[in-house]
Amino acid sequence: MSDLKSQFEAAVNYVQTVEGDSFKPSNDLKLEMYGLFKQGSTGDVQGKRPGMTNFIARAKYDAWAKLKGQSNDQAMQSYIDKIEGLKKHA
Numbered sequence: 001m002s003d004l005k006s007q008f009e010a011a012v013n014y015v016q017t018v019e020g021d022s023f024k025p026s027n028d029l030k031l032e033m034y035g036l037f038k039q040g041s042t043g044d045v046q047g048k049r050p051g052m053t054n055f056i057a058r059a060k061y062d063a064w065a066k067l068k069g070q071s072n073d074q075a076m077q078s079y080i081d082k083i084e085g086l087k088k089h090a
Contacts, residue, residue, distance in 0.1 A: 004073060004077065011083040012037065031062075031063040034063050035067050036082065039064060039067040039070055040078075045061065
C-alpha cells in the first residue's frame with residue numbers, strides 16, 4: 001500500500017472516530033470532504049444526478065461532481081491536507 005493511501009485511510013479513520021467539540025465541521029465543509037473522499041476512493045462521479053426533492057443526495061452528488069477529472073492522488077492529498085489543517089485548529 002502506498003504511503004499516500006495509508007495517510008488517506010488514517011485521515012478517513014480520524015474523521016470517523018473523532019468525538020466531541022474538537023471536530024464540528026460546517027455543512028459546506030462536510031460536502032467538500034465528502035467530494036474529496038469519493039473522488040479519492042472511487043474516481044469520477046457515477047450515476048445520475050438525484051432529483052430536486054432529494055436535497056441531501058443531490059448536494060453530495062454535486063460536491064463530488066465538482067471534482068470530476070481530478071486524479072485520485074490529488075483528491076486524497078487534498079483530503080489529508082484539509083484534515084491536518086483542521087487538527088491544528090482543534
